[in-house]
Amino acid sequence: MTFEFENISIGVDVEEIKRFERYSDDRNSPLLKRIYNEGELDYCFKTKFSAKRLAARYCAKEAVYKAMCSHGVKILNLKEIEIYHDSQGVPRIRLLNGMNNDFSIKVSLSHSQKTAMAQVIVYKVPEKKKSIFKKVNSDGTLKFLIL
Ligand SMILES: CC(C)(COP(=O)(O)OP(=O)(O)OC[C@H]1O[C@@H](n2cnc3c(N)ncnc32)[C@H](O)[C@@H]1OP(=O)(O)O)[C@@H](O)C(=O)NCCC(=O)NCCS
Numbered sequence: 147m148t149f150e151f152e153n154i155s156i157g158v159d160v161e162e163i164k165r166f167e168r169y170s171d172d173r174n175s176p177l178l179k180r181i182y183n184e185g186e187l188d189y190c191f192k193t194k195f196s197a198k199r200l201a202a203r204y205c206a207k208e209a210v211y212k213a214m215c216s217h218g219v220k221i222l223n224l225k226e227i228e229i230y231h232d233s234q235g236v237p238r239i240r241l242l243n244g245m246n247n248d249f250s251i252k253v254s255l256s257h258s259q260k261t262a263m264a265q266v267i268v269y270k271v272p273e274k275k276k277s278i279f280k281k282v283n284s285d286g287t288l289k290f291l292i293l
Pocket of ligand 1: 257
C-alpha cells in the first residue's frame with residue numbers, strides 16, 4: 147500500500163493561560179459561547195482548572211484551523227471543531243461542519259503553569275477509500291466498514 151503523505155497535515159498552537167483567567171468564573175460568557183460548544187464548557191468548568199483547559203482547547207481549535215488550511219479548507223467558526231474525550235479520558239476531535247467523514251484528526255494537549263499547547267495531525271481520507279470504507283465515530287474510535 148502506498149503511503150499518501152500529501153493527505154497528512156499538522157498544526158500546533160500555544161497560548162498563555164493568563165489570557166483565559168478572566169473567564170474562569172464566567173461559564174456563560176458570550177465570548178466563550180462563540181468559541182466553545184456546551185460539552186467543551188462542561189468539561190472545562192468541571193474543575194477549578196477552567197482557564198488552562200479553555201486555553202488548551204483554544205490551542206486545539208487553532209491547530210486544527212491551521213492544519214485544515216493545508217487541505218484548502220477554511221474553518222469559518224471555531225465551534226465547528228469540537229474537542230471531546232473518550233472513555234479513557236483521551237481527547238478527541240470531531241468536525242461539526244459536515245466534513246467529519248472526510249478527515250481523521252488526532253490531537254494531543256498539554257499545559258504547564260503558564261502555557262497551554264495542542265498539536266494535531268489531520269488526515270484527509272482519500273475519495274477512493276471513502277467509497278470502500280465508512281468511518282464510524284460515535285464512541286471516538288475509528289472503525290472502517292466495507293460498504
Ligand atoms: C496523560 C498524562 C500523562 C498527562 O500528563 P501531564 O503531564 O500530567 O499533563 P499534560 O498537561 O501534559 O496533559 C494534560 C492533557 O492530557 C490529556 N490526556 C489525559 N489522559 C490522556 C491519555 N490517556 N492520552 C492522551 N492524552 C490524555 C488531557 O486532555 C489533558 O488535558 P485536559 O486536562 O485539558 O483535558 C497523565 O494524566 C497520566 O499519566 N494519566 C494516567 C492515564 C494513563 O496512564 N493512561 C494510559 C495511557 S497508555
